[in-house]
Amino acid sequence: MMLTLTDVYKSRCDNEAAIILRQDPVVYQGWKEVGPADLSQHQLARYAQKGFIVLKQLFSPEEVGRMLREVERLAHDPKLEGYDEVIAEPGGGEVRSVFMVHRLSPVLDRLARDIRLVNIARQILGSEVYIHQSRANRKPGFKGKEFYWHSDFETWHVEDGMPRMRAVSCSILLTDNDEHNGPLMIIPGSHMHYIRCVGETPGEHYKYSLRKQEYGVPDEASLRFLVDRGGIESMKAPAGSVVFFDCNAMHGSNSNITPRPRSNLFFVYNSVENTLGAPLHGLAPRPEFVATRSDFSPIEPVTPETVKSSA
Amino acid sequence: MMLTLTDVYKSRCDNEAAIILRQDPVVYQGWKEVGPADLSQHQLARYAQKGFIVLKQLFSPEEVGRMLREVERLAHDPKLEGYDEVIAEPGGGEVRSVFMVHRLSPVLDRLARDIRLVNIARQILGSEVYIHQSRANRKPGFKGKEFYWHSDFETWHVEDGMPRMRAVSCSILLTDNDEHNGPLMIIPGSHMHYIRCVGETPGEHYKYSLRKQEYGVPDEASLRFLVDRGGIESMKAPAGSVVFFDCNAMHGSNSNITPRPRSNLFFVYNSVENTLGAPLHGLAPRPEFVATRSDFSPIEPVTPETVKSSA
Numbered sequence A, B: 001m002m003l004t005l006t007d008v009y010k011s012r013c014d015n016e017a018a019i020i021l022r023q024d025p026v027v028y029q030g031w032k033e034v035g036p037a038d039l040s041q042h043q044l045a046r047y048a049q050k051g052f053i054v055l056k057q058l059f060s061p062e063e064v065g066r067m068l069r070e071v072e073r074l075a076h077d078p079k080l081e082g083y084d085e086v087i088a089e090p091g092g093g094e095v096r097s098v099f100m101v102h103r104l105s106p107v108l109d110r111l112a113r114d115i116r117l118v119n120i121a122r123q124i125l126g127s128e129v130y131i132h133q134s135r136a137n138r139k140p141g142f143k144g145k146e147f148y149w150h151s152d153f154e155t156w157h158v159e160d161g162m163p164r165m166r167a168v169s170c171s172i173l174l175t176d177n178d179e180h181n182g183p184l185m186i187i188p189g190s191h192m193h194y195i196r197c198v199g200e201t202p203g204e205h206y207k208y209s210l211r212k213q214e215y216g217v218p219d220e221a222s223l224r225f226l227v228d229r230g231g232i233e234s235m236k237a238p239a240g241s242v243v244f245f246d247c248n249a250m251h252g253s254n255s256n257i258t259p260r261p262r263s264n265l266f267f268v269y270n271s272v273e274n275t276l277g278a279p280l281h282g283l284a285p286r287p288e289f290v291a292t293r294s295d296f297s298p299i300e301p302v303t304p305e306t307v308k309s310s311a
Helices: A041-050 A061-075 A106-112 A115-125 A152-160 A220-230 A305-310 B041-050 B061-075 B106-112 B115-125 B152-160 B220-230 B305-310
Strands: A018-021 A052-055 A086-088 A095-099 A129-139 A147-150 A167-173 A184-186 A193-196 A242-246 A251-253 A262-271 B018-021 B052-055 B086-088 B095-099 B129-139 B147-150 B167-173 B193-196 B242-246 B251-253 B262-271
Touching: A041 A052, A041 A115, A061 A095, A061 A106, A061 A129, A061 A262, A106 A129, A106 A262, A115 A129, A115 A167, A115 A242, A115 A262, A147 A152, A152 A167, A152 A193, A193 A220, B041 B052, B041 B115, B061 B095, B061 B106, B061 B129, B061 B262, B106 B129, B106 B262, B115 B129, B115 B167, B115 B242, B115 B262, B147 B152, B152 B167, B152 B193, B193 B220
Parallel strands: none
Antiparallel strands: A018 A193, A052 A242, A086 A095, A095 A129, A129 A262, A147 A251, A167 A242, A167 A262, A184 A251, B018 B193, B052 B242, B086 B095, B095 B129, B129 B262, B147 B251, B167 B242, B167 B262
8 A cells, every 4th residue: 555645644744733533444354264262243342442452361370471481581681682672771771672572582473473362463453464563561660661652553654654554462461460560551442543743753763762752742632632532541450461452542651660560572463454665754664673574474373282272 | 755876767877778667656545635537446447557548538629629729829939939849840840849838828727737637647646746847749740750669757767857656647639549640659568667778868868859769768679578568559539538648658659641630738747746856867957848847836726617517
């Protein structure tokens, strides 16, 4: 699909914010294949309405233990020191995020292709899917910083040239998330509105934005509008739970001064019918580790032994 | 009472943190006078156990409206610009706190002496009381910063020479506090342990600590110990509610990226039998606006007309 001059989702073009009605479906029709953890029609309808769904304890404690150990291994792997994929907290020190974990780790590659996750993404997006981005987020105890409100799609559209709203984020909770340790907050219904942000985007913005967002920041009036309509919901759930949320859902999180870290894995599934074009405003494409361009071929899902045996 | 070399609550003396058992009662016996909003024996027992109590909507929406307008007036009063009492957010800009509000404002002076509050403080402390400190806290929406864990008593003991744990903080919620907008978090039961902090206190520390705490910071192992025992509770309650919490209760709050500000008023009642001595470590006394020294005489409570008529 071409981006044209009449792009409805243009953003960061001038000094005026705007609220644009979503022009795309939330749940796309047409996916027929059945998976072991599929959403019911009722769940799909709620996802369409709220822009997210929480699936409690989709993964067993043993599975979560393996994921967590693998993330910690990556975060402390001396071989990865200095890699672009490894992002430190503002001010340096602790590793905040590791990108492209499905390419850095065979264990997490298998997880990203787990049929339980992939088929839900295909149900929602109505097509085959591929991984647009993956990462592990480690919000440490005592000093985890807030992450301000944003729509991922706004960034992906402007900086990565993702044409339409046909991607879904999948967050796997690796630690218990409660009201105190800075859980993911989503504004229900916000995915139905696109907040056009003010200002321009400097070149190589991604180098800074992965630490601290300064461009593509929604204005306060628009955020008030969204919260007045939909309120705020925190994704409070035990480790092993999975949150699927729409690429345009407005989300953020507060800081975490509790002793309990808040770690999660994050896979972005994009429809193979929604692959990346050129970024807006003549920006150079961001590097592969934040936005896959080298391979848009459909994921081949895997069915773990435990899922097979319980089927 | 003299501070001696055997001070059990000494802190910031060396490089070792320590956890000391509380040596003082939480609820002191002996106060007989009856007030219109007194705590029941059951409530006092729960306060003694947890170190805090939330009284929902003790004040009417009209009363809260008056308080909020008065706080906003003070925060924007050009006459107070440059006053020590007025503390800006780190980085400047918004007014974060206004100290000594009961001396700057006749409206808030009456509130600090409101019989509903004063008699609860006297019930808890078992004696007449005076105001050790007062302030208005304004945690703005979108950008309110976290406030790290601390025991007020640790600071008051070290920096103000408050001899024993016989003071109670009273926080009046001026806006709705929910799980999302950075509510006060308290570790239940933490008031029974005194966390001795490491390090020294530089002179004029208060000038910085009111913005951002760097000394008198509890260590992570002790915080883990307290949270493992007591968990964490957020003071979620509608505007007009009042939280009384023990001077040694470990508390803090996360940031607030929601559009909803979190404002409160804060009065510290100290027992007239617990008046300030010399600060520890030869520190100079902090100024009057953070620690009253000029007048330890008991508060004369006032009974508002609305309370009289409903009695």
